[in-house]
Amino acid sequence: MVATRNAGRVSDRRPAAARCGARARVTASAATPTRLALALLLLTALLAGCLGPGGASSGVGGERGAPALRIGDFAGHGGPVRRAATRLVLQGLDADARAQPDAALAHYQRALQVDPENPFAWLALARHEVFNNLPTGGSARRALAFLDKAEAAFGGLAKAPWRLVTPHFEGLRGVALLASGRAAEARPHQLVASRATVWADGRLDAAELR
């Protein structure tokens, strides 16, 4: 393969003219089996979570039916810098929901230029990495690092919405661990996520985070 997409980077040693047109084709053909494999892994993990000890049927006190996190709820919080950045995160989630991953990524990056410690930007970036890049050869290590960063940034808030954020962290961490071949580590995270409303259907749409 002449072109590789790695770490969000398109590398192709052919002349520019040949390079551009080929990129989409190469990415698409390489992505399909990986995407399928990841989808299967995700499904398996979620099923395992649902059927495991204290599975979805038993529920976790108060979480079933609890309102899911909406970043929009926090768009008016914080100072002007935080608000501006959170608004950019929302625009990124809109782009993700419209299947425009490049535009979404651009919005998250801009949000971080405005407010590098914005926890929602890191969380959205982690979600983006897990759902858009992992299936096409993205890095689980990077996804986990984004989650770490998001967690640290939430930790810096005076009142972090932990009860609302936790299912996202757990679900995303579970998928990322699974994708990096750490199934045993992934399982408890998947279990927790599977009990939460936002993860109960095994999906985490950008719209759900929005």
Added chain:
Amino acid sequence: MATRRRGQRKGRAKRRRQGPRRFRKAARAVAALLLLGSVALGFSTARYLLQSDALVRARFEGATFRVPSRVLAAPTILYPGIDWRHIDLRGALARLGYRPAPSAQALAPGRYHWSDTKVSIHRRAFEHPSRAAPARQVQLELAGERIERLHDAPSGRELSVFFLEPEQIGSYYGPAHEQRELVKLDEVPAHLVEAVIAVEDQRFLTHAGLDPPRILGALFANLRSGEIEQGGSTLTQQLAKNFFLTPERTFRRKVQEAVMALIIEARYSKLRILETYLNEIYFGQRGGVAIHGVGEAARLHFGKRAQDLGLHESALLAAIIQSPNGLSPHRRPEAAQQRRDLVLQLMHEQGRISDIALARALSQPLQVAKVTPEPREARYFLDALRRQLPEFYDQASLSSEGLRLYSTLDLRLQRLASRALREELERLEGEHPALRPQTPDGEALQGCLIALRPQTGEVLALVGGRDYATNQYDHCTQARRSTGSVFKTFVYVAALEPREGRRPAAAAGGVKTLADWLDDSKLVVPLRRGNWEPRNFDREFHGRVPLRVALEKSYNVATARLGQEVGIERVADVARRLGITSPLPVVPSLAIGAADLSPLEVARAYATLANGGIRPRIRTFEDIVDPRGETVERQAIDFERVLDAGTAYLAVSLLEGVVERGTAASLRRRGIEGPLAGKTGTSNDEKDAWFVGFMPELVVAVWVGFDTPRSLGLASSRVALPIWARFVREATGGVVPGAFPRPRTVIERQVHPQTGALALAGCPARRSELFVIGAEPAHTCPDWGAAPAQSVPPPPERRPGLLRDLFDDWFGG
């Protein structure tokens, strides 16, 4: 006599007979020569034509133009609360070619109106595969120097954030040093094409490359005046001249030009020729760069895209083709306007524009954007960016493929950094004559400054040296210099990092805690070739010193001993994990800085600490886009956790102490408030001076020294630190916002200052100290042998919520 006459008659008769024969012979020879000549001429003409044809085809059917790749800065971002003066909004608008308008009503794209309380900006559309933005008019409400609110002007809807298009910071030019922005004919307004044809070649659409009536007209005019004052060249001839020939005015060159023009016309359509002409034609200079083509000229003169030009602007562009520098609207506005009006008249006479259009265009004043030369401050950055690209983006491809590189550079910070370094080095030389060049062509004092955003790894400013024109060596990314005490931080990180099993009473802790004390008495380390005896800067030993003080005062002996205790291999490992990539000598003196490192890698290692132990990938660009608008390269945010957040925070706290009480205490006197951490570094014999400091959202490293190392005779706090302080003060306005976020794994405890023991009731003295949970002191004051269980509160819940609930379910917690 008779015989002689007869002889003469015979001779004449013979000559008469021989005459025609000779003539025929000569005629045959001439004919043969002519034939031969004709054949030779035919051959050489054919050869010449074939060569010319090949030349034309090679140019037209290959890459017709070599378009330098452009590098763009990160965009200026506006949002409520930001200080417009601080971000240099006026400067950014001027550099982007925005022109002030007398009122906010009906602002055209690229115009703005500024009043005391409001600024209206009509941003131009800008293209980007994922960040494209349409033209948009916004209104900023000002409260003094702050932007109070942002509104979408037509709808009045409040906006939370708004971007200006990114500024160009440079290009990768080829040897010709030309810049052009290619346009397609169908993108160009019709009046621009009409204006060019009207004034340069009104029969362009009907002739075959040459325009005989025009040639004759020019010939008569030139004969009348006795000098060459008119040219009869068609657009095609001009194109042929520009592409293939020299500008000399000789008959031979004129013939070549005509032949080329005929070939071009025979081979290619009028539309193709016209489009090529519009992209090729020379439009003057921007500094040392030649501007070619209407696309680039529209940007240069009007700050807008060619497709957005008005009739009067198109006429002006067509007007200055004749003499781009002599008719420059910037230098000779009156001459340019006269010529513009002439073009409009010609267009009208030739029936290309109506009476109304003529009157309206003539009434327009000559409004041109301010020409701002490409910033010179970013040259080192451009080189660094190129080095970071994959190898197939070599100079040749960068100077010809017309790529757009969206960089991470913050042009405002870059300008501040450049100025701070230059002026502070001059000040140093002024105050310390020994630092000046020793001879007229002697070596000048050098320095560099690099600023990173620790969370994302973006290079925000990079000044690799004092003056790019005289020294292109980038001291920030290419040089490896002795780090001195800047390296000591890694020893303390290695000592604080949790190391299981090391301390049974505090398995989560490292070799040391911040409450511990170090020994700064004489140290002798036996080596194969004799002993190593480190000494302090003040040539004294300080006995037993608190760990914090040892780093704050940068004691060599205490740190060297700590390095021995921790293990040099472990220190090197920590340095590598944090981001050091240069080879590290595993020797005892490594602990006090016996390592040659680049300021970039040192900045990266400190960025890892500022980022809570997560090492960022250094990024100089976000993406690269080809002329068709496809992203061909992307450098996404990437990082990796290499140190636990707790240890990173303890290290930050230590380095805050260096600024508050230690060798960098003068920073506060230099007018910077807010959270700051950093470390000074002076190498052996004061040959290198460093200061690496950071705040929550910015890491800045400064190095000063000579290329051929010689003593500066000054400590880094008097050399590198003032540069750092000036840059940060100007970049932040003197008030650093935010705070270093403390992770939940770090707690504050009261300890006895002299022993570091956990202070309980009855302890005679106490002070607060930070610990990673589980690494609190095992002994107490008063001494209970070990800390009573109830005196150490249980660690707070890491993340209350589902995980906690689930563990409780499982483990009956």
